[in-house]
Every structure is written in structure tokens, then in C-alpha cells.
Amino acid sequence: MTTELVDRKIYEREELATGTDAVAHAVRLADVDVFSAYPIRPYTGVMDRLAKFIADGKFDSEYIIADGEHSQFEIAKHASSVGARAFAGSSGTGWLYATEALAATATDRLPLVALVGNRALDDPGAFGVEHNDAMLVRDLGWLIVWASTAQEALDTTLIAYRVAEDPSVMMPCAVAIDGGYLTHSQHIVKIPTKEAVQKFLPPYNLGTRRMHPDNPVSIAPQINEDWGMEIRRQNWEAARRARGVIYRAYKEYNEVFHSSYANPFFEEFMMEDAEIALIGMGTVTSAAKAAVKLLREKGVKVGYVKLRWFRPFPAEELRESLSEVRAVGVIDRDFAHGGPDDGGVLFNDVRAALYHSSNRPQIVDFIGGLAGREISIEDVARMVRITANHKGEGELVTWIRVREGNGAGMERKGGD
Amino acid sequence: MSGSSRGTKSEAVSTAEMEKSVLRLEVNYRGIFQKSLAYRITNDLVYAAHSEGKTAFSNGRYSDDPQRNGVPCANFAFFSDALSEDDLEAVASASMDIDRANVVVVLDDTMVKGLEPWGHYGIRPINEKVIPGGTLLIVSRRKPEELIRHLEKKTFDYNIAILPGDQSFAGLWYYRDDATDVRTIAAVARVAPEIVGIHSVEEYVKKKYNDAAKVKSLQEAYDSVVVREVKQSEGIAWPHSKPKLPSWDSFDEGIVVKSVERGFTLGPRGQNRNPNFKRGTSKTQRPVIRFDTCIKCTLCWYDCPDECFDPTADGLYDVNYEYCTGCGRCAQVCPVDDCIVMVDDLNFEDNSSPWEMYKRDAEGYVKWLEEKKGKVRFMPSPVTGKGVRHTEIKAAVPFKQDGGN
Ligand code: SF4
Numbered sequence: 001m002t003t004e005l006v007d008r009k010i011y012e013r014e015e016l017a018t019g020t021d022a023v024a025h026a027v028r029l030a031d032v033d034v035f036s037a038y039p040i041r042p043y044t045g046v047m048d049r050l051a052k053f054i055a056d057g058k059f060d061s062e063y064i065i066a067d068g069e070h071s072q073f074e075i076a077k078h079a080s081s082v083g084a085r086a087f088a089g090s091s092g093t094g095w096l097y098a099t100e101a102l103a104a105t106a107t108d109r110l111p112l113v114a115l116v117g118n119r120a121l122d123d124p125g126a127f128g129v130e131h132n133d134a135m136l137v138r139d140l141g142w143l144i145v146w147a148s149t150a151q152e153a154l155d156t157t158l159i160a161y162r163v164a165e166d167p168s169v170m171m172p173c174a175v176a177i178d179g180g181y182l183t184h185s186q187h188i189v190k191i192p193t194k195e196a197v198q199k200f201l202p203p204y205n206l207g208t209r210r211m212h213p214d215n216p217v218s219i220a221p222q223i224n225e226d227w228g229m230e231i232r233r234q235n236w237e238a239a240r241r242a243r244g245v246i247y248r249a250y251k252e253y254n255e256v257f258h259s260s261y262a263n264p265f266f267e268e269f270m271m272e273d274a275e276i277a278l279i280g281m282g283t284v285t286s287a288a289k290a291a292v293k294l295l296r297e298k299g300v301k302v303g304y305v306k307l308r309w310f311r312p313f314p315a316e317e318l319r320e321s322l323s324e325v326r327a328v329g330v331i332d333r334d335f336a337h338g339g340p341d342d343g344g345v346l347f348n349d350v351r352a353a354l355y356h357s358s359n360r361p362q363i364v365d366f367i368g369g370l371a372g373r374e375i376s377i378e379d380v381a382r383m384v385r386i387t388a389n390h391k392g393e394g395e396l397v398t399w400i401r402v403r404e405g406n407g408a409g410m411e412r413k414g415g416d
Numbered sequence: 417m418s419g420s421s422r423g424t425k426s427e428a429v430s431t432a433e434m435e436k437s438v439l440r441l442e443v444n445y446r447g448i449f450q451k452s453l454a455y456r457i458t459n460d461l462v463y464a465a466h467s468e469g470k471t472a473f474s475n476g477r478y479s480d481d482p483q484r485n486g487v488p489c490a491n492f493a494f495f496s497d498a499l500s501e502d503d504l505e506a507v508a509s510a511s512m513d514i515d516r517a518n519v520v521v522v523l524d525d526t527m528v529k530g531l532e533p534w535g536h537y538g539i540r541p542i543n544e545k546v547i548p549g550g551t552l553l554i555v556s557r558r559k560p561e562e563l564i565r566h567l568e569k570k571t572f573d574y575n576i577a578i579l580p581g582d583q584s585f586a587g588l589w590y591y592r593d594d595a596t597d598v599r600t601i602a603a604v605a606r607v608a609p610e611i612v613g614i615h616s617v618e619e620y621v622k623k624k625y626n627d628a629a630k631v632k633s634l635q636e637a638y639d640s641v642v643v644r645e646v647k648q649s650e651g652i653a654w655p656h657s658k659p660k661l662p663s664w665d666s667f668d669e670g671i672v673v674k675s676v677e678r679g680f681t682l683g684p685r686g687q688n689r690n691p692n693f694k695r696g697t698s699k700t701q702r703p704v705i706r707f708d709t710c711i712k713c714t715l716c717w718y719d720c721p722d723e724c725f726d727p728t729a730d731g732l733y734d735v736n737y738e739y740c741t742g743c744g745r746c747a748q749v750c751p752v753d754d755c756i757v758m759v760d761d762l763n764f765e766d767n768s769s770p771w772e773m774y775k776r777d778a779e780g781y782v783k784w785l786e787e788k789k790g791k792v793r794f795m796p797s798p799v800t801g802k803g804v805r806h807t808e809i810k811a812a813v814p815f816k817q818d819g820g821n
Pocket residue numbers: 702703719720721722723724725735739740741742743744745746747
């Protein structure tokens with residue numbers, strides 16, 4: 001399985017791995033002390049792999065199976081508070097069941113790293129990807145990053161620990177990967193050596209906050225209203241500081257692993273001299289890049305921005321990247337029913353960022369790929385066409401690849 | 417984008433004109449035990465002032481809930497004869513606590529030793545919010561001088577008023593009507609007629625209660641209030657640290673507070689305790705101990721819910737009054753007659769170790785202690801559930817020469 005192509009000082013081997021395999025490798029390499037589990041597709045993939053690492057003597061860690069996701073994330077939170085590097089993960093409705101613990105992990109400023117294998121929320125029970133699950137925590141003080149390849153999932157999980165545990169950040173980080181597409185398909189992934197990872201990732205140090213018999217502390221006591229504002233402000237500042245730490249972390253990662261992450265927040269594909277830009281997150285990237293390449297061959301000046309970091313949101317950097325384009329189309333693999341102009345979550349975040357842009361491009365939204373529906377190269381090409389021709393008035397949202405009828409069924413519904 | 421707000425000159429406003437007609441009243445009370453009483457007082461004052469055509473409203477301090485037994489709590493009432501309801505609410509009550517009051521009512525005189533509301537670090541003086549010329553109105557059997565010796569010295573003159581009365585038990589579960597509610601309202605009318613006049617109070621009480629005894633208490637209370645000016649030279653340097661509210665960037669992030677360090681040595685203060693929350697201001701009485709008759713049975717030490725007892729090398733149990741909430745449990749479990757007795761906390765100046773005093777001069781300590789105890793044994797309302805109970809004892813247990821050795 002090994003080839004001459006990898007630097008053996010940095011990489012132990014190449015492996016055909018799924019997204020969840022890649023994350024499991026990262027967890028092993030980060031020497032996670034405690035990881036908590038409750039089975040749910042696609043997190044089960046990580047559980048299986050980590051169990052095997054332990055059984056094979058390749059990984060020394062406390063593997064705790066909980067009675068549900070709420071306990072699972074409470075366990076991880078508490079482990080983190082005693083100074084153990086912790087990991088947990090879930091998806092869809094399981095992630096939502098853990099919400100109370102998720103909120104407290106963030107407000108307690110514990111740098112847990114969690115995998116969200118994006119999955120449609122119940123009901124109806126569906127397994128396909130939708131981004132709403134991870135987005136649930138977008139305003140709670142979680143860092144959220146999307147990876148779109150297995151290699152990126154491995155790299156990003158390691159980087160997530162580096163950023164989350166930075167003393168100036170200390171916030172939990174959700175690594176989101178598209179359920180089904182990334183979690184279950186297999187690609188060649190370079191697996192780093194433990195030594196190289198140790199060079200990049202310092203040990204987890206909670207300092208004086210660490211709960212220990214020799215350092216007795218109370219975490220999260222009841223506070224009065226005359227402390228709450230100050231505590232929220234601290235968290236707000238930490239999220240701002242995280243931007244600088246993310247830059248540093250990717251720079252250090254590039255140095256240790258000879259990788260070539262340029263702008264850490266997003267990847268710009270054929271954005272030089274682009275007049276039209278699409279922006280999206282996750283695995284839609286492959287179709288988007290292919291479509292952009294084909295359209296470029298036909299002379300269409302189009303580019304694609306693959307957003308990685310959703311929190312903190314890189315508004316400044318996006319304004320810069322999109323400063324020359326005439327029109328932007330946002331691909332939302334999520335929904336925000338009844339939101340501003342009925343657009344998706346990503347659409348309205350991007351639009352808010354561009355409000356302060358000097359050229360303020362036209363912006364339209366595409367809702368697609370929900371519950372795991374595919375988004376094809378042709379779909380993306382259609383999005384480019386709509387973005388380019390849109391007048392910026394009227395309906396801003398287009399549903400992609402939804403089955404349309406003649407509207408007869410709507411007559412019963414009433415309304416305007 | 418910058419996070420700072422861009423202020424302009426035109427934003428600056430003054431509320432001085434609105435403030436002119438605003439009157440603030442604070443009622444300090446023992447949590448749970450006097451909750452219903454405090455609410456009656458502020459609510460009835462609002463109704464009575466409203467009957468005079470004033471704008472008025474009341475509110476309870478949000479941070480006190482859920483209340484703890486005996487832990488100091490506060491209610492507020494606001495009055496104005498010029499402002500609208502909205503304006504009064506905006507100018508007087510936009511904050512969760514108030515910073516000044518024309519009248520500060522105290523329903524339990526032992527609170528003059530300081531307040532430690534449970535959500536704050538530090539001990540606040542009871543007269544903290546009294547404004548120059550304002551009044552500290554205390555329900556007490558004491559003379560003003562006996563209370564002033566516990567009060568923080570202020571930088572201006574103000575008044576102290578005493579409404580003769582006991583600590584009333586008119587609590588959450590059981591309302592024992594001893595007329596403290598209407599008596600206090602009458603006393604407010606006496607010291608601050610600008611809040612509400614006694615005639616309006618009388619009309620209101622007649623209508624609400626239709627009870628001749630209640631109306632009679634009004635007039636009796638109004639006449640019995642003793643008012644005296646407190647000069648800025650009077651009072652003490654505050655012996656406790658007051659609560660501090662730090663800026664967001666000056667305390668550690670992560671909502672973590674230091675817990676009690678493990679540690680124990682024999683002797684006074686030998687048990688490590690939480691330096692940030694002492695709870696001692698919850699007490700109305702303190703246990704005093706006759707070390708000379710103690711049989712070293714351990715029960716006080718074992719049973720104290722707040723772990724206030726410190727075992728000493730000679731097998732006795734010293735008590736740390738800073739942490740004692742005055743629950744009376746130790747006095748109940750002590751098997752020796754009159755060995756632990758609960759005594760009005762206002763009889764004592766400080767929280768120093770009684771065991772050390774006993775070791776210095778055993779006989780002197782017992783003599784001093786028996787004077788403090790007096791001949792009357794006192795049961796406060798929260799314990800009896802029916803108002804204060806006094807029992808007289810004939811003679812103190814004689815000093816036992818070699819006791820406690
Ligand atoms: S009264 Fe006695 S039992 Fe109660 S807190 Fe004080 S010392 Fe402890």
C-alpha cells in the first residue's frame with residue numbers, strides 16, 4: 001500500500017480510506033484521551049475504526065459508550081474539563097438530542113472537537129446530507145469547519161484541535177463532513193506519522209481551569225445578571241481571536257506536512273478575473289469545480305469558492321475575494337424556512353458580509369442537495385447561468401433538482 | 417468591522433429633570449422567612465400611593481430567587497408624582513438592583529451587621545444605598561445607638577428610624593399576621609410622607625382589611641417610631657470586603673471559580689472553607705458554647721450542616737461564626753443542658769474564636785458568656801413558626817473548674 005510518493009518522515013503510509021476512517025486516524029494521531037460514543041450513521045464508522053485501533057494495540061484511550069447523545073456529549077464535556085483531550089461525534093437528530101450539552105460545552109469554553117456527519121434532521125427519517133444539523137450550534141460559541149475530501153477531513157480534525165485548544169481561543173470545534181458522500185466513499189489518504197503530528201499539535205493544557213483534586217475548582221456556577229454580559233463578551237472576543245489562530249494553524253500545518261493550504265478559510269478555484277462566482281460548502285465542491293472548468297473552456301468567466309470555516313465566518317476575506325465579481329450564487333445544502341428573502345443559512349451570511357463590500361455584487365441563492373439529493377455538473381452549470389442572468393429583483397431563491405409539477409396540488413392550500 | 421460604538425455628542429442625555437420627582441424605597445428581608453411580608457409591604461405602599469394619584473410600582477430583586485432560608489433579599493418600590501408609568505420604569509428600574517434609596521427598610525435588625533446576598537462575593541453594608549438625608553428604617557427592640565455601632569460610617573448625615581417590633585415571621589409557606597405589614601407602612605408614612613401620607617394609608621388599610629385591630633396598629637406604629645439623625649462621624653470602618661464587579665477583560669475566562677482547597681489542621685479555623693462565600697450574615701442568632709460543661713460527644717461538629725466546627729487538640733469543638741448561618745441545629749443536638757445556647761447575634765461585635773478566649777481565661781469566658789446569654793432563652797419565629805418565644809431560666813449552670821480539659 002505504500003508508495004515512493006510520500007515522505008516517510010511525515011507520512012507513515014497511504015491508505016484507501018473513507019471520511020470517517022480519516023477522522024478516526026486523526027483522533028488516534030491526536031492521542032485523544034477520552035472519546036464518547038453512541039451509534040448513529042455515519043458516526044458509527046469512526047466508532048468502529050477507533051475500537052479496532054484499540055483492539056490492535058495502536059491506540060490507548062478511554063472509549064465510553066453512552067446511553068444516548070445527551071450523555072455522550074456530557075461525558076466528553078466533563079472529560080475535557082479535567083484536562084483530557086476529548087472527542088465525540090454524531091449527526092442529524094442525535095446531535096440535536098445533545099443540544100443542552102453542546103451549548104454548555106461552548107459556554108464553558110471547553111475545546112472539545114466533535115464530528116458532525118451531516119445528515120437530514122428527522123422528520124422524515126432520512127440519512128442523506130443536509131447542513132442544518134451542524135448549523136444548529138452556529139450562534140452558541142462553537143467553531144464550525146467543513147471538510148470536503150477524506151484527506152481534508154484528517155487534516156482538519158488535527159487543525160481543529162490546534163485552534164480549539166489555543167489558550168487564546170478555548171472553544172469547541174465541530175468538524176462537519178457530508179454524510180454518505182464523504183463518510184462512505186473511499187479515497188487514497190496520506191496518514192501522517194505520530195511524530196509529525198506531535199510537532200504540529202502541542203499537548204492539551206487547560207492550565208488553572210483544570211478540574212483536579214490538586215486543583216479544586218467549580219465550573220459553571222450559577223452567576224447573577226451582573227456577570228453575564230462580561231462572560232458573553234469574553235466569548236465574543238475569543239471567537240474574534242480564533243481568526244488569527246486559524247491563520248497560524250494552517251501556516252504551521254503547511255510547514256510540518258508540506259501541504260498547500262493557501263487561505264485557510266476557503267479555497268478559491270479559478271477565481272482570478274472571475275465575473276461570476278459560486279460559493280458552497282462540503283462535497284458539492286467536486287461538481288462545482290468540474291462545471292467551472294468546463295465553462296471556463298467555453299470562455300465563461302466563472303470561479304468557485306469552497307468555504308471551509310463557517311464559524312468564525314470570514315466576512316472580511318470573502319469581501320476581498322469577491323470584490324471583483326459581478327454576481328454571486330450561493331449553494332445552500334440547508335434550509336431556513338421563512339428567513340430573509342426565504343434564502344438559506346449560508347446565503348444570508350454571505351449576503352450580510354457583502355453588504356459592506358464596495359462593489360456589492362448581485363447575489364442569488366440555490367437550495368439543493370437536501371436529504372442527500374445529488375447535485376450534478378449540469379446543475380451547477382445551470383446555477384452559473386441563473387446567477388449570470390439574474391436581475392437581482394424578485395425571487396432570489398431557486399430550488400435545484402426538486403421534482404416540479406403543474407402546481408395543481410397547491411390550489412387547496414390557500415394563501416396569497 | 418470594529419466592535420466599538422461610535423458615540424456622538426447628541427447622544428448625551430440627562431435624566432436629572434426626571435429624577436427630581438422619583439422616590440425609591442428598598443425593603444431588606446430574610447429570604448423565605450419574610451418573603452410574603454416584604455411583598456405585602458411594597459405592594460401595599462404602591463396601592464396607597466396610587467390612591468393619592470401617584471405613579472408607583474414595585475419589584476423583587478430577580479437575583480435573589482430561588483431564595484435561600486435567611487439569606488438577605490430585597491424588594492423595591494418606586495414612586496413619582498410627575499412621571500408616567502413608562503418613564504418611572506425607565507428611569508428607576510432599568511437595572512436589576514438599585515444603587516440608592518430614599519428609604520431603606522430593614523425587617524430584621526441583625527441585618528445591620530451586613531448583607532451577603534447569595535449571588536455576590538463580599539458583604540455589603542445595610543446602609544449602603546441610603547442617600548444624604550434619607551432614612552434607614554429598622555424594625556427592632558434596640559436603641560438606635562445599639563445598631564449604629566454595627567453600621568458603616570458614611571460620608572454624609574442621614575437618619576435612622578426604629579419601629580419597635582420583633583423579627584416577624586411572615587414567610588413563604590405560612591403567613592403569621594402580626595401586623596408588621598401595616599405597621600411598617602405606617603412607619604414609612606411617618607419618615608417619608610412624600611412617598612405616602614398616613615391618611616391615605618389608613619383609608620387603604622381600612623378598605624383592604626376591614627379589620628379594626630389592623631387600623632389601630634397603624635396609628636400605634638406611626639406614633640411609636642423613633643427617629644434620630646446619624647452624623648457622618650458615627651458608625652464603624654467596614655470590616656468586610658464589599659462585592660466587586662470586574663470588567664470583562666480582568667477575570668479569567670471559562671466560568672471557573674476556585675473551590676475550597678483541601679486542608680485540615682486541629683484548632684481554630686483549622687478546616688479549610690470557601691473564602692468567597694461565607695453565609696454568616698444569614699444568622700439572627702449565634703450558638704454560644706460552655707466549653708466547661710462540654711462532654712466532647714462530637715454531635716455539634718457532626719451535625720452542623722455548614723461545617724462550622726473546628727476540632728481542637730483538647731477534644732473540644734471551636735465554632736467559626738463567619739460561616740455559621742444560625743440554624744440552631746447544634747443547640748438542638750447538644751445533649752448537655754444549656755451547653756450550646758442560641759443568642760441574639762447583635763450582642764456580639766466580632767467573629768473571633770470563642771475557644772481561644774476560653775483557653776486564655778476559662779472563668780472569664782464563662783462569665784462574659786452568661787452575661788451575653790442573659791436569663792432569657794430566645795426562640796426566633798422561623799424556629800417556632802409562631803412568633804418569637806422567650807423562656808426565662810432561673811440561674812446559670814455554675815462554672816466547672818476543670819471542665820473541657
Ligand atoms: S447554628 Fe450551629 S449548626 Fe447551625 S450553622 Fe451555626 S454552628 Fe452550625
